[in-house]
Amino acid sequence: MSLLPLFQWVARAPIFAVMRDSRWAFAVVEMVHLLALTSFGGTLLVIDLGVLGIGLRLQPASNVARDLSRLLLGSLVVAVVSGAVLVSAEAMKCYYHPAFRVKMLLFFLAVTFNFTLHRKLVESATGAPSTRWSKLTAVTSLLLWLSVGVAGRSIGFF
Amino acid sequence: MSALEICQWIRATSFATSIRESDWVYPIIETVHVLGIALLVGTVAIVDLRLLGIVLKRERVSRIAGQVLPLTWAGFVAMFATGALLFVAQASKSYVNPAFRIKMLLLLLVGLNPLIFHSTIYRSVGTWDDATAAPRRARLAAVLSLCLWSGIIIAGRAIAYY
Numbered sequence: 001m002s003l004l005p006l007f008q009w010v011a012r013a014p015i016f017a018v019m020r021d022s023r024w025a026f027a028v029v030e031m032v033h034l035l036a037l038t039s040f041g042g043t044l045l046v047i048d049l050g051v052l053g054i055g056l057r058l059q060p061a062s063n064v065a066r067d068l069s070r071l072l073l074g075s076l077v078v079a080v081v082s083g084a085v086l087v088s089a090e091a092m093k094c095y096y097h098p099a100f101r102v103k104m105l106l107f108f109l110a111v112t113f114n115f116t117l118h119r120k121l122v123e124s125a126t127g128a129p130s131t132r133w134s135k136l137t138a139v140t141s142l143l144l145w146l147s148v149g150v151a152g153r154s155i156g157f158f
Numbered sequence: 159m160s161a162l163e164i165c166q167w168i169r170a171t172s173f174a175t176s177i178r179e180s181d182w183v184y185p186i187i188e189t190v191h192v193l194g195i196a197l198l199v200g201t202v203a204i205v206d207l208r209l210l211g212i213v214l215k216r217e218r219v220s221r222i223a224g225q226v227l228p229l230t231w232a233g234f235v236a237m238f239a240t241g242a243l244l245f246v247a248q249a250s251k252s253y254v255n256p257a258f259r260i261k262m263l264l265l266l267l268v269g270l271n272p273l274i275f276h277s278t279i280y281r282s283v284g285t286w287d288d289a290t291a292a293p294r295r296a297r298l299a300a301v302l303s304l305c306l307w308s309g310i311i312i313a314g315r316a317i318a319y320y
Contacts, residue, residue: 027315030315031311031312034315037196038192038195038196038199038200039200041193041196042198043200044200045201046201046226049229054228055228059217064214067213067215068204071207071212071213149189149192149193153188153192
């Protein structure tokens with residue numbers, strides 16, 4: 001099934017007219033998006049760097065990840081919702097944009113990785129020194145999210 | 159020589175021009191700038207949220223603050239160095255940009271906050287280290303810090319709109 005009809009509908013939907021027509025509506029949503037990204041990226045960095053023994057290394061990574069999970073998930077939800085609203089302003093441009101497509105692909109990979117392997121390994125990291133597996137998972141997670149960020153930034157460059 | 163003239167001179171140097179006109183250097187510097195901000199603000203926010211009793215409640219305040227401090231500094235260095243390069247590339251444009259001026263003002267204020275915090279209420283951290291929520295003045299510093307950093311990110315993004 002192609003997503004083209006969905007993007008075409010979004011591009012014409014009256015509900016998103018304010019996003020298409022108002023320069024400041026776009027700017028405000030973009031700022032919310034950026035705040036959510038900072039919060040998400042910062043929390044993720046603290047969790048994953050902790051697994052690697054940098055920063056929060058004195059407590060088990062599983063405790064840190066559990067305590068910060070609401071912050072991480074909350075930021076992700078705000079980022080996704082604000083991101084979707086941003087897409088509504090330029091739906092057709094995004095649909096055909098190579099950087100946007102790469103970003104979405106990497107984003108789904110990163111989210112899937114985060115809620116499967118990453119979560120499992122972080123949850124099992126109850127001892128102080130991390131295993132080689134959990135370190136590898138942390139590095140993969142950081143690289144995946146970094147690539148999402150780089151792809152996202154490059155949307156503005158093409 | 160006025161400040162604006164100095165900025166115009168900086169922007170006209172071959173170093174500034176080469177950053178501004180490069181296809182890849184400018185976006186790479188920007189990306190590192192945003193990553194630095196995420197590391198800096200992320201670690202600051204976690205300490206702030208700990209002071210407010212929202213995250214990592216069972217951990218001692220000083221233990222969290224002490225562990226994330228090197229990361230905060232690393233983020234600061236990355237943010238500051240790349241921020242300086244971004245400014246140099248567009249010095250005279252940045253200088254007259256209202257969003258840039260607001261951002262610099264907020265940065266100054268956000269820098270004063272930890273100076274005051276560490277020289278006053280944080281000195282007695284030993285007496286409230288284990289408490290879920292820190293004393294009122296420490297919580298106030300945490301809220302101020304979160305608001306100022308959000309303002310800095312918003313103002314930073316707004317620079318591109320002027």
